[in-house]
Amino acid sequence: MSAVVAEGLRKVYDVRDADGRRRPFAAVAGASFTVERGGSLGIVGESGSGKTTLARMLAGLEPPSGGRLEVCGRERTGVSPGASERRRRARELQIVFQDPYTSLNPRHTVATCLDEVLRVHLDDPSRERRAERVLELLAQVGLDERHARSRPRALSGGQRQRVAIARALAASPEVIVLDEAVSALDVSIQAQILDLLDEIRARTKTTYLFISHDLGVVRQVTDELIVMRGGEIVERGATAAVLDAPRHPYTQLLRRSVPGPGWRPRRRSAERAAATNERGDHGWDA
Amino acid sequence: MSEPLLEVRDLSMTIGGRRRRRTILRDVSLRLDAGRTLGLVGESGSGKSMTARSILRLLPAGARTEGTVRFDGASLPDLSPAQLRRVRAHEIAMVFQDPRAHVNPVRTIGDFLTEALVLNDGVAAAEARDRARAGLADVGLSEPDRRLDQHPHELSGGMLQRVMIAAALLARPRLLLADEPTTALDVTTQSEVMAIVDELRRELGTAMLFITHDLELAAAVCDELAVMYAGEIVERAPAAQLVSSPRHPYTAALLAARPSVERRRARMATVGGRPIAAYEAGSGCSFAPRCPHAEERCRTAQALRPLGTAEVRCCRAEELETAAAERGEEAVR
Numbered sequence: 001m002s003a004v005v006a007e008g009l010r011k012v013y014d015v016r017d018a019d020g021r022r023r024p025f026a027a028v029a030g031a032s033f034t035v036e037r038g039g040s041l042g043i044v045g046e047s048g049s050g051k052t053t054l055a056r057m058l059a060g061l062e063p064p065s066g067g068r069l070e071v072c073g074r075e076r077t078g079v080s081p082g083a084s085e086r087r088r089r090a091r092e093l094q095i096v097f098q099d100p101y102t103s104l105n106p107r108h109t110v111a112t113c114l115d116e117v118l119r120v121h122l123d124d125p126s127r128e129r130r131a132e133r134v135l136e137l138l139a140q141v142g143l144d145e146r147h148a149r150s151r152p153r154a155l156s157g158g159q160r161q162r163v164a165i166a167r168a169l170a171a172s173p174e175v176i177v178l179d180e181a182v183s184a185l186d187v188s189i190q191a192q193i194l195d196l197l198d199e200i201r202a203r204t205k206t207t208y209l210f211i212s213h214d215l216g217v218v219r220q221v222t223d224e225l226i227v228m229r230g231g232e233i234v235e236r237g238a239t240a241a242v243l244d245a246p247r248h249p250y251t252q253l254l255r256r257s258v259p260g261p262g263w264r265p266r267r268r269s270a271e272r273a274a275a276t277n278e279r280g281d282h283g284w285d286a
Numbered sequence: 287m288s289e290p291l292l293e294v295r296d297l298s299m300t301i302g303g304r305r306r307r308r309t310i311l312r313d314v315s316l317r318l319d320a321g322r323t324l325g326l327v328g329e330s331g332s333g334k335s336m337t338a339r340s341i342l343r344l345l346p347a348g349a350r351t352e353g354t355v356r357f358d359g360a361s362l363p364d365l366s367p368a369q370l371r372r373v374r375a376h377e378i379a380m381v382f383q384d385p386r387a388h389v390n391p392v393r394t395i396g397d398f399l400t401e402a403l404v405l406n407d408g409v410a411a412a413e414a415r416d417r418a419r420a421g422l423a424d425v426g427l428s429e430p431d432r433r434l435d436q437h438p439h440e441l442s443g444g445m446l447q448r449v450m451i452a453a454a455l456l457a458r459p460r461l462l463l464a465d466e467p468t469t470a471l472d473v474t475t476q477s478e479v480m481a482i483v484d485e486l487r488r489e490l491g492t493a494m495l496f497i498t499h500d501l502e503l504a505a506a507v508c509d510e511l512a513v514m515y516a517g518e519i520v521e522r523a524p525a526a527q528l529v530s531s532p533r534h535p536y537t538a539a540l541l542a543a544r545p546s547v548e549r550r551r552a553r554m555a556t557v558g559g560r561p562i563a564a565y566e567a568g569s570g571c572s573f574a575p576r577c578p579h580a581e582e583r584c585r586t587a588q589a590l591r592p593l594g595t596a597e598v599r600c601c602r603a604e605e606l607e608t609a610a611a612e613r614g615e616e617a618v619r
Contacts, residue, residue, distance in 0.1 A: 046472040046473075046474065046475075047443075047472055156560050157330075158560055159560075186329040186330055186499070186560070186561055187329065187499065187540060187543040187544050188329065188539060188540065188543045188555070188557055188559075188560070188561060188576075189560055189561075190543065190545075190554075191542075191543035191544075191545070191554035191555040191556070192554070192555045192558065194545065194554045194555075195553055195554050195555050213472060213473065214473075214545075215473075215547040216544060216545035216546055216547045217545050219545060219546065219547055219548075219549070219550055220545040220546075220550055220551065220554060240550070243547055243548075244548075253474055254473065254474060255547070256477075257473040257474040257476065257477040258473060258547045259477075259500065259502040259503040259505075259506050260502055260546075260547070260548070261502075261505075261529065261530075263502070263506045264481075264506060265476075265477045265478070265479075265480035265481035265484060265506065265507060266477055266478070266481050267426065267478055267481045267482065267485070
């Protein structure tokens, strides 16, 4: 069964142009994709490509302007779900944000932060069972009892992001959307979190939608890949295939821009013109 | 050996009040010759930004430094405020990670670019504007004339960072301190901005101290690299060599931790724990608690010592290298 099905998902905002006239602007201009249960789909693109808007629509934080979204076989496009429906949706899909400094309540201990979720989502929400589950969740992300009593400010960035992942896992979701969830971390911590995400997926068959601008990270944790530019999907395929032999000029440009052995930075005015499509220069500067 | 353009020797720094002083830098030494580039690489809290800032004496309140910083033979900590201003205006320029935090949002780009020329060099307003326009064209901004009358909020992050680079290079400085100048930019914009910096720097013969967390980016644009951990330099080597055969276990761990766009690894992490700050380090090797190769003698203080063309702060560097060679691998990776 497919965990997530998106068909022609669109998000159009009203923006003012340089002359102050209102005009519609499509942040996401019709995205269609399917992720199988236990799969991992990477969504890459530059700032302004629409990848975060797409993540927010998937998480129900932004109502789509059009198209269809199905999570765990159930339609998501209906407006204003009731309390029980919201609870059900939370068990289907959770999101982890980029910045673990602003996504955790600074006044709550780590245990309280997880307990809040467990109260709502645990089948047996007794105090004992919740306390037990808090420690299980923390153990899953490599933290312990000591961390459970800490407040976010006492934790490092890597530890906070582990807490954010544990909180997402607390609802035992089928799908986790990770929006640049490892981008702000130091590389040695990032490596640990990437391993952790791999282990969790292998063990729980959780489905990932992994939004990132980092092609190396995406190669490590995803099976399938979508490349977005200016609100549109310009290339898709198996992650390894897309990164080894990119077909779209924009993907080729992205791939060439990654520093590595023998790499030299290049001015690319000519390349840029070739990769720019009729949507104009949105998402590009100059 | 000729006199280096920049020489930092045994630079140490502490911050905080009388009761609780915290070490930020420990015995940092580096040298940079005219027109060359040195990359200073490390994770957050390693002290790389503070090293650059202490060169220009852009220090946090309550900071105390020891050691020498010589630029072109002059000791920077001993300069008078007026002399220091002159060095900042003409000799050493700095570009920061977040351009928006370093530009006045209510002044135009033109004001920003011409202010220093008019005030410091007494350049006539019209000529300053011409030079600013040329500077914007150099960094590849379209319609430089229109940009001069725009405000920072009208420009994207990549465009604004190019403006900062243009501003830094307008005074034709002899040294550019670039502190994560492309970290906030998209990867394609990063490539472009680095190419621009590299090209203009070579034209002007400006030396660069490039601060970054990205080893591979640093290796691509620098002659030499120095890796920092917990406020000290743990390895220094020619750029290509440092990346292909790291001598310090931390350098090797940093390289291994970066996911590759070319292949997927079975496992990423080679070290546990988190990077520590200088004030958390004990008396022995600061990386020892996380190091897979640590043994008893790593608990004693380690000196930065020469090893071939590199310098390394690890007492086991030679044997680890031999062991790796016997396994037919690169260094300690």
